[in-house]
Amino acid sequence: xxxxxxxxxxxxxxxxxxxxxxxxxxxxxxxxxxxxxxxxxxxxxxxxxxxxxxxxxxxxxxxxxxxxxxxxxxxxxxxxxxxxxxxxxxxxxxxxxxxxxxxxxxxxxxxxxxxxxxxxxxxxxxxxxxxxxxxxxxxxxxxxxxxxxxxxxxxxxxxxxxxxxxxxxxxxxxxxxxxxxxxxxxxxxxxxxxxxxxxxxxxxxxxxxxxxxxxxxxxxxxxxxxxxxxxxxxxxxxxxxxxxxxxxxxxxxxxxxxxxxxxxxxxxxxxxxxxxxxxxxxxxxxxxxxxxxxxxxxxxxxxxxxxxxxxxxxxxxxxxxxxxxxxxxxxxxxxxxxxxxxxxxxxxxxxxxxxxxxxxxxxxxxxxxxxxxxxxxxxxxxxxxxxxxxxxxxxxxxxxxxxxxxxxxxxxxxxxxxxxxxxxxxxxxxxxxxxxxxxxxxxxxxxxxxxxxxxxxxxxxxxxxxxxxxxxxxxxxxxxxxxxxxxxxxxxxxxxxxxxxxxxxxxxxxxxxxxxxxxxxxxxxxxxxxxxxxxxxxx
Amino acid sequence: xxxxxxxxxxxxxxxxxxxxxxxxxxxxxxxxxxxxxxxxxxxxxxxxxxxxxxxxxxxxxxxxxxxxxxxxxxxxxxxxxxxxxxxxxxxxxxxxxxxxxxxxxxxxxxxxxxxxxxxxxxxxxxxxxxxxxxxxxxxxxxxxxxxxxxxxxxxxxxxxxxxxxxxxxxxxxxxxxxxxxxxxxxxxxxxxxxxxxxxxxxxxxxxxxxxxxxxxxxxxxxxxxxxxxxxxxxxxxxxxxxxxxxxxxxxxxxxxxxxxxxxxxxxxxxxxxxxxxxxxxxxxxxxxxxxxxxxxxxxxxxxxxxxxxxxxxxxxxxxxxxxxxxxxxxxxxxxxxxxxxxxxxx
Ligand code: SF4
Ligand code: SF4
Numbered sequence: 001x002x003x004x005x006x007x008x009x010x011x012x013x014x015x016x017x018x019x020x021x022x023x024x025x026x027x028x029x030x031x032x033x034x035x036x037x038x039x040x041x042x043x044x045x046x047x048x049x050x051x052x053x054x055x056x057x058x059x060x061x062x063x064x065x066x067x068x069x070x071x072x073x074x075x076x077x078x079x080x081x082x083x084x085x086x087x088x089x090x091x092x093x094x095x096x097x098x099x100x101x102x103x104x105x106x107x108x109x110x111x112x113x114x115x116x117x118x119x120x121x122x123x124x125x126x127x128x129x130x131x132x133x134x135x136x137x138x139x140x141x142x143x144x145x146x147x148x149x150x151x152x153x154x155x156x157x158x159x160x161x162x163x164x165x166x167x168x169x170x171x172x173x174x175x176x177x178x179x180x181x182x183x184x185x186x187x188x189x190x191x192x193x194x195x196x197x198x199x200x201x202x203x204x205x206x207x208x209x210x211x212x213x214x215x216x217x218x219x220x221x222x223x224x225x226x227x228x229x230x231x232x233x234x235x236x237x238x239x240x241x242x243x244x245x246x247x248x249x250x251x252x253x254x255x256x257x258x259x260x261x262x263x264x265x266x267x268x269x270x271x272x273x274x275x276x277x278x279x280x281x282x283x284x285x286x287x288x289x290x291x292x293x294x295x296x297x298x299x300x301x302x303x304x305x306x307x308x309x310x311x312x313x314x315x316x317x318x319x320x321x322x323x324x325x326x327x328x329x330x331x332x333x334x335x336x337x338x339x340x341x342x343x344x345x346x347x348x349x350x351x352x353x354x355x356x357x358x359x360x361x362x363x364x365x366x367x368x369x370x371x372x373x374x375x376x377x378x379x380x381x382x383x384x385x386x387x388x389x390x391x392x393x394x395x396x397x398x399x400x401x402x403x404x405x406x407x408x409x410x411x412x413x414x415x416x417x418x419x420x421x422x423x424x425x426x427x428x429x430x431x432x433x434x435x436x437x438x439x440x441x442x443x444x445x446x447x448x449x450x451x452x453x454x455x456x457x458x459x460x461x462x463x464x465x466x467x468x469x470x471x472x473x474x475x476x477x478x479x480x481x482x483x484x485x486x487x488x489x490x491x492x493x494x495x496x497x498x499x500x501x502x503x504x505x506x507x508x509x510x511x512x513x514x515x516x517x518x519x520x521x522x523x524x525x526x527x528x529x530x531x532x533x534x535x536x537x538x539x
Numbered sequence: 540x541x542x543x544x545x546x547x548x549x550x551x552x553x554x555x556x557x558x559x560x561x562x563x564x565x566x567x568x569x570x571x572x573x574x575x576x577x578x579x580x581x582x583x584x585x586x587x588x589x590x591x592x593x594x595x596x597x598x599x600x601x602x603x604x605x606x607x608x609x610x611x612x613x614x615x616x617x618x619x620x621x622x623x624x625x626x627x628x629x630x631x632x633x634x635x636x637x638x639x640x641x642x643x644x645x646x647x648x649x650x651x652x653x654x655x656x657x658x659x660x661x662x663x664x665x666x667x668x669x670x671x672x673x674x675x676x677x678x679x680x681x682x683x684x685x686x687x688x689x690x691x692x693x694x695x696x697x698x699x700x701x702x703x704x705x706x707x708x709x710x711x712x713x714x715x716x717x718x719x720x721x722x723x724x725x726x727x728x729x730x731x732x733x734x735x736x737x738x739x740x741x742x743x744x745x746x747x748x749x750x751x752x753x754x755x756x757x758x759x760x761x762x763x764x765x766x767x768x769x770x771x772x773x774x775x776x777x778x779x780x781x782x783x784x785x786x787x788x789x790x791x792x793x794x795x796x797x798x799x800x801x802x803x804x805x806x807x808x809x810x811x812x813x814x815x816x817x818x819x820x821x822x823x824x825x826x827x828x829x830x831x832x833x834x835x836x837x838x839x840x841x842x843x844x845x846x847x848x849x850x851x852x853x854x855x856x857x858x859x860x861x862x863x864x865x866x867x868x869x870x871x872x873x874x875x876x877x878x879x880x881x882x883x884x885x
Contacts (some may be wrong), residue, residue: 017769018792038734038799041771045705067705097807189768191856192880193863201867202854202881208864213877221649228872231847235877241851250878252845256866257855260883279841279873286813287826295841296834297826299815303765304782304806310763312770312793320859323760323775324782329831333855334860337869339831343839346760346873357861379792380770405586434734437766437801438857445808448681449801452735526769 004185006162007169007409009154010210010402012195014184015148015395016314016382020047023182024525025144028135029057029168030079030154030529034064035434037152037188037313044150053144055137059429060153060501061494070137073496074127076427077530079155081413083167085123085131086138087174088115094177095142100176102340105406111170114410128496146182155192157430157529160414179397191314191438192303196311199368199383204235209365225364227348239264239519239526245273252279256333257300259288262439262510266482266517266527277457283336285370286441287503289507299330306332307354309376311383315393317371318380417518417530420498424480424532427466427499430515436505444505456506457490463497468535475538478502480514480531486538500535541556544609549616561602561613562590566624566772572615572622573653576693577603580796582703586694589653591620594713598787599623625657636688643753645839646747650691651885674719679727682742682804683750685721690747696739708733720747731752735800741786752784761788764802765857771802780805842874852879 004011018044033041047068048054056068059076074082089095091112101108102417120131127134141147149172155164165187172178172185187196201208209216219232235243244250253274264270274280274293282294285302303310305326311317317510324333341349347417351357355373362369370385370392381392396402420427435453436443443449457480460470470476472491476482478500487502487509495501504511516531542557548570555564560583565572575587585601592602593614602613614620616626631650639651674687692711697720701707708731712721722731729735740748754775763772772791776784785803789796819826829837842850852874854866863881868880 016792034734036760037767037769038736038801039771039794039797042704042706042736042797044703049702049705059773066732089685093782119586136553168805183707192763192765192767192770193640193769193858193860195858196860197854197858197881198855200860200863201871202856202863204880205878207871208867211873222871226868226872230871231875231877232875235879236851238853238880241853241878241880244848244851249848250851251849252851254842254850254852254866254870256853256862257857258853260853281838285599285808285815286811287815295821296829296838297819299817300807303857304762304809304858306859308861310765310770312763312858313768314770316770316792316793318770319761319774320765320792321760321762323762323777324780324809327814329818330814330816331831333858337836337862337865338839340842341865341869343835344843344873345839348872349869354859354861357864361860361864379790435800437805441807442766443801443805445813446805447807449805451681452729452800508632519752531796534611 004169005185006014007166007407008178008185008397008401008403009175010396011187011198012315012396013174013186013188013313013399014178015182015186016316017043019148019182019395020044021050022113023047023052023146023148024054025055025140025147027055027057027147027149028064029142029149029151030156030164031150031152031188032058032060032064032154032431033150033152033188034062035432036190038434040188053140053474055140057137059496059499060431065395070133070140072129072133072137074079074129075496076429076499077415078127079125079164080160080167080411081118081126082134083164083171084118084411085120085127085134086141087167087171088118088123089135089138090171090174091115092143093139094387095139096174097176098216101173104179104400105173105408107408107410110410111408113457114412117413127230141171141177141206143381145175145177146180147175147177148182148184148186149177150186150188152188152320154524154529156187163411163414167411168408169406170408170411173408178396178406179399181395184395184397192312193310195313195315196309196317199311200365204237207364208361209367221366241516242270242360245277250277253277253281255280255282255290255294256337257284259284259290259439261289261514262504262507264517265515265528267512268483271358271519283333284441286437286445298336299328300336301326301330301332305330306334308332309333309358310493312380313383316380317368317376319373319376356415418532419515420532424534426460426533426535428478428480428514428531428533429499429501430511430528431501433501433505435501436503440505440507456487456502456509456511458487458500458502458535459490459492459495460492460500461493461495461497464500465491468537470535470537476535477538478514478533478535480516480533482515483513485509485511489535500533546609546611546613548613551654555607559607561594561605564607565602565615570615571656572602573656574603575649575653575691575744576695576697580694580697580742581698584694584698586692587631589624591623593617593620598711604669621657625659628654628657628659631691633693635854636686642689642746643749644743644805648746649744652880677727678751679729680733680735681751682735682800683737683748685728685748686746687721689745690716690720691745692720693744695742695744696748699739699742703738704734704736706732706734709739735804736798737800737803738797756784758826764798764803771798772797773802774882775806779788782809830874846875848876850876850878854879854881856881
């Protein structure tokens with residue numbers, strides 16, 4: 001989400017889910033909402049029925065296309081080019097919002113110059129989409145206001161994912177489509193509490209509330225609040241952690257509810273790191289593929305067995321309540337962490353219940369300062385919520401951007417790191433299933449869901465299948481530079497020719513063993529959406 | 540604020556709001572008018588012909604389709620109205636499998652409710668049913684089933700899928716007497732575009748669309764779905780210490796009562812025998828049960844040796860805010876490093 005921080009000053013969804021109802025134009029790019037955010041997709045389809053123009057841009061013909069007015073199917077990895085092409089059309093046809101640009105943004109001229117590269121011919125060639133299609137949706141986006149954009153991992157999981165996000169932000173600023181009702185830029189967060197994990201400082205560079213760890217004033221504030229010395233040095237990210245385990249620097253890993261052996265791109269690397277680490281603690285509700293490497297396993301309670309809050313994709317902090325007692329001797333995660341701290345003799349972890357933790361969060365996290373259990377008893381509040389009288393924030397950047405002025409970022413064309421060649425002639429992209437969640441540890445233990453979708457398939461266009469001599473249901477080997485997985489093939493024209501797709505829910509066919517781990521240099525997101533592969537039929 | 544006005548229903552003065560139908564106005568004032576195809580979430584269609592009323596002594600109108608107006612005089616029951624309702628009811632029952640004792644809908648059944656309003660006794664029902672239909676059950680979906688023999692063609696499921704879910708997986712098949720509700724091409728639910736959300740099932744007024752494992756909860760707790768970032772509000776139903784049902788929270792601005800298949804039906808993992816129920820310590824390559832005190836003591840001694848750049852934590856986007864806050868506080872304050880991250884990028 002670094003791209004939005006650079007341009008707007010905040011990385012979260014600008015608008016609320018309910019604002020979908022009143023949008024004039026809804027553009028969904030790189031997001032398979034019907035499977036990853038089902039109830040939002042209901043709302044988008046409803047809005048489309050009630051008169052909003054729905055534009056879907058995706059290299060796959062996802063289910064939402066059935067409800068769309070316009071569908072563009074660009075080549076994987078060409079999003080920045082396509083979005084810059086749209087911007088170019090808007091500027092060339094004088095459809096940009098000059099007043100908004102002058103009042104609320106900066107660096108427009110640099111950005112305008114960077115559009116020169118993106119001629120109709122160039123955009124058509126890279127994106128593989130006729131220019132008039134691109135021009136048509138650009139026209140609708142610029143004129144059919146209020147316009148809002150929804151995107152997800154299809155935009156972010158690229159080595160140039162930050163560019164993609166900034167291209168979206170540029171487009172929104174260009175047309176003045178941000179900071180108003182039903183108008184904005186909306187990254188849809190995948191897992192239930194990704195937003196909250198980020199907000200509460202589950203990141204190597206920030207304390208709760210996006211307060212930088214290398215800012216001395218902030219550091220002192222937390223040292224005082226917590227009563228101890230803190231490091232002002234940035235920590236390591238996800239992928240760097242595995243590198244440092246393998247290099248021998250990191251000796252202990254505390255793994256809370258994560259399963260990197262299935263979810264990490266190029267997961268062999270993660271698996272090797274977990275094999276080699278000196279001391280691994282895995283705290284989870286099930287023994288996961290990663291947990292098998294642990295030295296100590298701690299049984300955690302599920303969401304139904306504990307109290308707390310989740311923050312949803314629209315920044316709404318909502319109350320999670322204990323429904324049943326924890327199974328066996330399992331315990332809420334907060335309790336476990338506080339016990340480890342106390343066992344190490346540290347003060348400041350003597351919480352009686354989760355509400356005491358929220359009180360502390362209120363006192364050190366300005367954007368959460370006014371969000372108390374009492375106030376969210378009935379309905380959740382959306383941050384920023386600065387004090388007990390603040391009603392919360394329905395949409396962001398209402399009177400100017402969080403960073404002051406919105407910043408246009410000139411962009412160039414960057415190709416994906418993996419392109420097809422003779423050895424690996426197809427592009428593999430990852431996706432999700434409606435019936436499963438993440439590494440499947442929960443959903444694959446629900447009989448009915450497993451019945452609806454119990455096996456991985458590599459989805460491949462019939463034209464390619466014919467060329468590779470593959471029939472529907474055949475067992476095939478999908479290989480990349482990094483390895484091979486065995487899976488059955490499903491022939492479907494939802495994939496463009498030249499492209500195939502797999503999910504990562506199934507441990508029997510661990511897709512991430514072969515995905516492309518090249519990181520976006522800023523956001524550190526791996527390029528799992530573009531991996532060059534070969535497919536051969538098993539003998 | 541919508542404008543309020545007065546009208547008379549069965550001699551009683553009631554207050555209604557601009558935009559209400561006569562049926563809405565009556566129900567809002569606790570006056571029952573029999574109806575089967577009306578649902579507060581959906582566009583009225585006047586299909587079941589049960590809610591007829593007389594306005595200002597004139598001819599009968601369908602109250603679900605007629606806007607309430609100031610000062611009108613509505614009569615909800617008269618010999619003519621009753622006669623018309625009974626004729627309609629007989630036709631409906633003729634087409635309905637009336638094995639009420641074995642039916643899931645039981646006391647929730649709107650058809651029984653209307654029948655009893657009309658003074659039709661259960662034992663009379665059987666006589667009114669000369670034509671039995673024998674249409675196959677659709678049990679293809681693992682979470683719910685559809686029995687066309689009990690369907691009264693109210694169209695609530697069809698409109699739900701169209702208007703709430705925006706999908707239109709269901710429609711009417713065949714014509715006239717042979718009309719049934721079904722998926723495109725009348726394939727089973729699983730072979731259609733149906734997304735198994737169950738929205739149609741919760742709204743079915745009879746026993747045609749029912750959950751396969753209906754859970755009867757003794758209490759309900761309001762909470763938030765833990766699957767995806769939408770964060771739908773839900774009520775979780777419990778019997779003993781087991782979760783038996785989930786329904787959408789209509790007051791939630793996020794989902795307005797809707798849920799998807801994972802949120803509504805995906806809770807059985809909580810009781811799965813694979814759940815970890817005790818701390819485990821690996822000894823000679825095998826996990827051995829341990830007490831919390833043993834596990835915590837071992838972790839404390841190992842973690843003490845790996846402070847600073849020797850330590851890393853991966854926290855979870857599935858856990859609560861409070862859980863995450865503590866993992867980062869622990870990492871920063873106790874382990875003296877900022878090396879904490881999670882899976883947001885995936
Ligand atoms: S379960 Fe949901 S998607 Fe399927 S038919 Fe019913 S309302 Fe439509
Ligand atoms: S019910 Fe479905 S859409 Fe709603 S939060 Fe749960 S998984 Fe997401």
